[in-house]
Amino acid sequence: MAKVAARADRRPLPGSRVCAAFGFPWFYSGAQTAAMAGSVSIAFPSTEQHLGPWLTRYRTRGPILRAAESLPLRRDAVTLLEFVRNNKVVGTQGKGNMPLKAIREVTARFAEPPKLEFDIGGKTFAIRSEEELWPLHFLRILVEVGGLLKPGSARRWQVTGPGERFLKSESLLQPVFLLAVWWYKVNWLVAYPLAGMGRALPYGFQLAAFAALRSLPVGKHVSFENFADELIRQTDLTWIAREMSFATKSLRQSIQSMVVQTLADFGALECRYRKELLGKITLRKLDAMKLTPWGAALLESLAARP
Numbered sequence: 001m002a003k004v005a006a007r008a009d010r011r012p013l014p015g016s017r018v019c020a021a022f023g024f025p026w027f028y029s030g031a032q033t034a035a036m037a038g039s040v041s042i043a044f045p046s047t048e049q050h051l052g053p054w055l056t057r058y059r060t061r062g063p064i065l066r067a068a069e070s071l072p073l074r075r076d077a078v079t080l081l082e083f084v085r086n087n088k089v090v091g092t093q094g095k096g097n098m099p100l101k102a103i104r105e106v107t108a109r110f111a112e113p114p115k116l117e118f119d120i121g122g123k124t125f126a127i128r129s130e131e132e133l134w135p136l137h138f139l140r141i142l143v144e145v146g147g148l149l150k151p152g153s154a155r156r157w158q159v160t161g162p163g164e165r166f167l168k169s170e171s172l173l174q175p176v177f178l179l180a181v182w183w184y185k186v187n188w189l190v191a192y193p194l195a196g197m198g199r200a201l202p203y204g205f206q207l208a209a210f211a212a213l214r215s216l217p218v219g220k221h222v223s224f225e226n227f228a229d230e231l232i233r234q235t236d237l238t239w240i241a242r243e244m245s246f247a248t249k250s251l252r253q254s255i256q257s258m259v260v261q262t263l264a265d266f267g268a269l270e271c272r273y274r275k276e277l278l279g280k281i282t283l284r285k286l287d288a289m290k291l292t293p294w295g296a297a298l299l300e301s302l303a304a305r306p
């Protein structure tokens with residue numbers, strides 16, 4: 001069975017090379033596998049139209065507006081699209097990923113530039129592809145699946161018409177659209193691509209996660225493990241690898257990566273960690289999280305979809 005990733009405070013380890021080094025079965029093969037077949041239609045113009053009442057209600061609420069404007073994920077999505085529009089970015093052969101030179105340039109402009117090297121277990125891993133750098137690859141998935149960006153293998157990436165409209169839109173709308181893309185269009189296993197999870201989540205998993213998140217009290221910390229265990233129980237989320245010794249820990253980690261950390265990236269949740277020793281390594285382990293006022297508003301926007 002796959003060992004459980006040591007970086008318990010963030011995303012799965014970066015890329016198939018690292019997973020192979022630690023013996024993690026890996027199935028993810030690029031952004032092209034991220035979109036869910038048969039998912040509901042999400043288009044930027046229609047989202048802008050049907051969220052009219054929601055936008056009207058929150059445009060005048062200063063704290064909500066400021067949370068949207070300052071959100072690093074929103075700012076980085078704008079940075080990525082503007083970079084592609086203003087620079088010649090030619091996708092790599094095969095998968096059409098962003099080349100390394102462009103990765104260095106665009107991520108240096110991010111609100112919180114990610115590290116391009118990782119030290120894990122005394123070994124240094126340098127990023128060799130876009131797929132190994134989650135903050136960038138996550139954004140690429142959102143804007144591509146959302147129809148804002150058109151990458152290509154051995155051809156120039158292009159910002160689409162909806163992408164240009166997105167760039168001109170108000171900051172309050174931008175993260176709401178990106179969250180809708182994640183919620184309704186993306187296969188969440190892209191955030192936890194271990195073979196023990198299978199290739200699809202249980203039917204109704206996103207709906208159950210939505211209900212669990214909306215039930216959280218605003219501004220009050222709740223136990224992560226209690227939240228994760230209840231969601232696992234409700235959805236019958238299953239670890240399918242033969243060796244079951246790490247099943248509970250792996251499933252909790254999947255909830256952290258797919259649900260909690262993603263919502264934290266959107267500013268909807270604030271996480272509290274505790275230190276935990278693993279041999280000679282000190283880990284930051286997720287202890288609790290709380291729903292922010294901005295997060296409550298974001299979830300309300302999901303509920304507003306027709």
